[in-house]
Amino acid sequence: MTASSNAALPSGGPPLRVLLAEDNSLVREGYAAMLSDQPGIELVAAVEDGFAALRELDLHRVDVALVDVEMPRMDGIEAARAIATRHPGVVVVMLTAFEDKARLAEALGAGAQGFLTKDMDIEQIIAAVRDAVAGKTVLGPEPLEVAAQSLRQRAAEREAxxxxxxxxxxxxxxxxxxxxxxxxxxxxxxxxxxxxxxxxxxxxxxxxxxxxxxxxxxxxxxxxxxxxxxxxxxxx
The missing domain is CATH 1.10.10.10 (Winged helix-like DNA-binding domain superfamily/Winged helix DNA-binding domain)
Structure with missing residues (x-):
C-alpha cells in the first residue's frame, strides 16, 4: 500500500489507455483535458457513469479505468465489481472527492487497485496510476491516513x-x-x-x-x- 509519488514517471512502452468515468460534466471535461495532455497517456473515453464505462470497455481496449465513487445509475463501487468480472485485465483506480470514508474499504473490497482524491495534482495521479498498473495498491494522502488509522484501531483492539x-x-x-x-x-x-x-x-x-x-x-x-x-x- 503506497502513497502517490510526487511526479509522473515517463513510460518507455506504449501509452497507457485510460477510461475516465465522472458524472459531473465540468469535472469530467477538466480531467479529460489534463489526461490528454499527459505524455504516455491515451484517453480512450470520458463517460458519465458505470454503465457507460462498461459499454466503452466492451468496445475498446483499456488499461486503466479512473472511476468516481458517487455516480448515478451505477456508482463506482458497482462499476468496480462489474469491471472485475467482465474485464479482469483492466486496473480500476477510484478518483473521488472522498466525502464518505467508509467507501474506501468498499472500493478496495470491490477490486479497485487504488483510491485517489481530486485534490491531488494530475502528475501525482498519473504516477499513482502507473504504480497501480505495476501491481501496487495506491492511496492518496487522506485515504492512506484513514487506512493507517483503521489499522492502528484494529491493533489496539486486538491488544485489549x-x-x-x-x-x-x-x-x-x-x-x-x-x-x-x-x-x-x-x-x-x-x-x-x-x-x-x-x-x-x-x-x-x-x-x-x-x-x-x-x-x-x-x-x-x-x-x-x-x-x-x-x-x-x-x-x-
Whole structure:
C-alpha cells in the first residue's frame, strides 16, 4: 500500500489507455483535458457513469479505468465489481472527492487497485496510476491516513482483547469451525447441517465455546469475533 509519488514517471512502452468515468460534466471535461495532455497517456473515453464505462470497455481496449465513487445509475463501487468480472485485465483506480470514508474499504473490497482524491495534482495521479498498473495498491494522502488509522484501531483492539484471542486461537478445529459459523450468523440447525454434527452437539460445543471465551451470549461472541477479524469467509 503506497502513497502517490510526487511526479509522473515517463513510460518507455506504449501509452497507457485510460477510461475516465465522472458524472459531473465540468469535472469530467477538466480531467479529460489534463489526461490528454499527459505524455504516455491515451484517453480512450470520458463517460458519465458505470454503465457507460462498461459499454466503452466492451468496445475498446483499456488499461486503466479512473472511476468516481458517487455516480448515478451505477456508482463506482458497482462499476468496480462489474469491471472485475467482465474485464479482469483492466486496473480500476477510484478518483473521488472522498466525502464518505467508509467507501474506501468498499472500493478496495470491490477490486479497485487504488483510491485517489481530486485534490491531488494530475502528475501525482498519473504516477499513482502507473504504480497501480505495476501491481501496487495506491492511496492518496487522506485515504492512506484513514487506512493507517483503521489499522492502528484494529491493533489496539486486538491488544485489549489479547486473552480472548489467545483462547480463540487455542480452540480445537471442531470448536473453531462452530465458532466461525456462529459468528457468521448461522443458526444451530444450519451449523449442524454444515458440519455434520447433531443440533444437540452444536449446542454443547457452543456452550463450551462461550464458557471458554467468557462470552455471555452468541451475539456477544459473534460481535467480538467479527470485530477482531476472526471470521473466515465461505470457501464452499
Amino acid at each position: 482483547n489479547a486473552e480472548f484471542l489467545d483462547r480463540a486461537e487455542a480452540l480445537s478445529p471442531r470448536y473453531a469451525e462452530v465458532l466461525n459459523l456462529v459468528a457468521r450468523g448461522l443458526t444451530n440447525r444450519q451449523v449442524a447441517a454444515r458440519t455434520g454434527h447433531t443440533e444437540a452437539t452444536v449446542r454443547t460445543y457452543l456452550s463450551e465455546i462461550l464458557q471458554t471465551l467468557n462470552c455471555s451470549s452468541r451475539t456477544e461472541l459473534a460481535v467480538k469475533a467479527n470485530r477482531l477479524g476472526l471470521v473466515a469467509g465461505d470457501s464452499a
